Amino acid sequence: MKLYDFSLAPNPRRVRMFLAEKGVSIPSVQINTREREQFSEDFKRVSPRCIVPVLELDDGTCIAESVSICRYIEEIHPEPKLFGRDAKEKAIVDMWNRHAETDCYGAAAEMVRNGAPMFSDRGLPGQPSGVPQIPELVERGRRTVDRFMRYLDQQLANNPFVAGDVFSMADITVFITIDFSQRANYQVPADCKNVQRWRDEVASRPSASA
Amino acid sequence: MKLYDFSLAPNPRRVRMFLAEKGVSIPSVQINTREREQFSEDFKRVSPRCIVPVLELDDGTCIAESVSICRYIEEIHPEPKLFGRDAKEKAIVDMWNRHAETDCYGAAAEMVRNGAPMFSDRGLPGQPSGVPQIPELVERGRRTVDRFMRYLDQQLANNPFVAGDVFSMADITVFITIDFSQRANYQVPADCKNVQRWRDEVASRPSASA
Incomplete structure (x- = not known):
């Protein structure tokens, strides 16, 4: 197996954190999306939508x-169960x-893609140009993430983890989104104390630095 | 079990079509989102995000x-396998x-939510007001769905179904999205002959009318 990864992108980080929680290591190659390597013909054969990450199996x-x-990975390495x-x-x-x-990752992505100068004319992932940014999506995205955080804060008042009793894929998605959203200068609302507590706990897991 | 359903909404239809493929029947109640019943306090207890469908289990x-x-449903009624x-x-x-x-359902939803007069000030689902429509998303959504259809057309040139050899959840999602997108007057590009062939085949399944 081979993982097409990029160290600075949030979705590959979800996979890396998942692998770290499983204790599984997979050889990887970097596809530097800041250098537009995802649009190369070689990479399009692996990922026609020009998006990282990709896991290539031994049969191709x-x-x-x-x-x-x-x-x-959950199927072939079932423990610990993260789904x-x-x-x-x-x-x-x-x-x-x-x-x-x-409501969290997708909305944060809208904030970043439609606001950051590096994504000018690339308001959607997987396209090298021709997708104008829509500035209104920055504010809409911010409000959606805020709304999600308040909803999550109630959930975390009664549960240690996002989906309940045990750490899961859902924790990985939210944790990485919060870091990612800082690229749009997003901060978790100060009154979301349960989210802050949970975030500190997840940040102390070894997988958080994957 | 009880299914909170709405006959005119696309996501509940995905569940109904899935149940029909499984041959499973579940008692249901209608939540008429055109009458804003999803915002009632009773329904919020079931679905805090004010969205249908919801499956309520016997333990609540x-x-x-x-x-x-x-x-x-796949877990408790494994055959035929749709995942x-x-x-x-x-x-x-x-x-x-x-x-x-x-690239298909989400983009079609952007076209509908940001264009249809009935969603004025409700550009996102689950909120009764205060979300202005963003007209640019109609055109962006249309281009994204077109791009997906051409990508899917290549896939269906070599495969009978969306994900390969067998009918699956992915077929249900695309099939229902194509119907849903007609609310924004979207039509599958005429040159996508494989998509048209596949769509006709899926339309002939008994589950298509669920």
């Missing part, structure tokens, strides 16, 4: 989606991970 | 995400479903 199959890569232990827990982990992707 | 657990509901049969197929189904959600 390419899994070009961060969470799908993590699900594959839930039984049918109900799996559904709740998936639900929180999806909430976090829509 | 609420799974408030369409695909998470389908994953739960893949082995580790690799599961990853590929998940990848295609996620591509379809980001």
Whole structure:
């Protein structure tokens, strides 16, 4: 197996943190998206949508989606379970991970992609040009992330982790999004004390530096 | 179990089509989002984000995400498998479903939410007001769906179904999105002959009318 990675991008970091929690190591190559290496013809054969990360299996199959890569790793290295232990827990982990992707990661990405000068004319990932930024999405994204944080703060008032009792994929998604959102100068609202407590705890895990 | 459903909304239809493919029936109640019933205090207890569908389990657990509901059904009614049969197929189904959600469903939703008069000041789901529409997202969404359709057309040139050999969750997501996108007057590009062929085939399945 080979992981197409980029050390500065948030979605590859989700995979790296997941692998670190599993104690699994996979050889990797860097695709420097700041140098537009994702648009090379070689990389397009691996990832037609020009997006990192990608896990290439030994038979040549390419899994070009961060969470799908993590699900594959969960199948072949089941412990510790990071997508839930039984049918109900799996559904709740998936639900929180999806909430976090829509209202937190996705909204933070809108803030970054539509505000940062480095993404001028590249308001969506995977396209080298021709996608004008939409400045209104910066403010809409900020409000959506704020709303998610207040929702999450209630959840974390009664639960140690995002999806309940155990650390899961949903924690990885939110933790990495909070770091990523700082590129748009986003800060978790000061009144979200439970989120702050949870974030400090996750930051102390060895996987946080993956 | 009880399914909170709405006959005219696309995400509940994904669950209904999934259940029909499984041959599973679940008692349901209608939450009429056109009458804003999703914002009632009763429904907020079930779905704090004010979104349908929701599956309420007998112990009161609420799974408030369409695909998470389908994953739960897959766990308790494993056949026919709609999320893949082995580790690799599961990853590929998940990848295609996620591509379809980001570049097809999500982009179509942006077209509808930011263009239709009925969503004036409600540019995002789950909020009763205060989210101005962003008209530029209609055009951006249309281009993203077009791009996805051309990508999918290549995939369907060599595969009977979206994720490969067998009908899966990814087919459900794309099929329902194409119908949904017609609310923004979207039409699949005429040159996407493989998509048209696939769509006709899926439309002939009994689950298509669920």
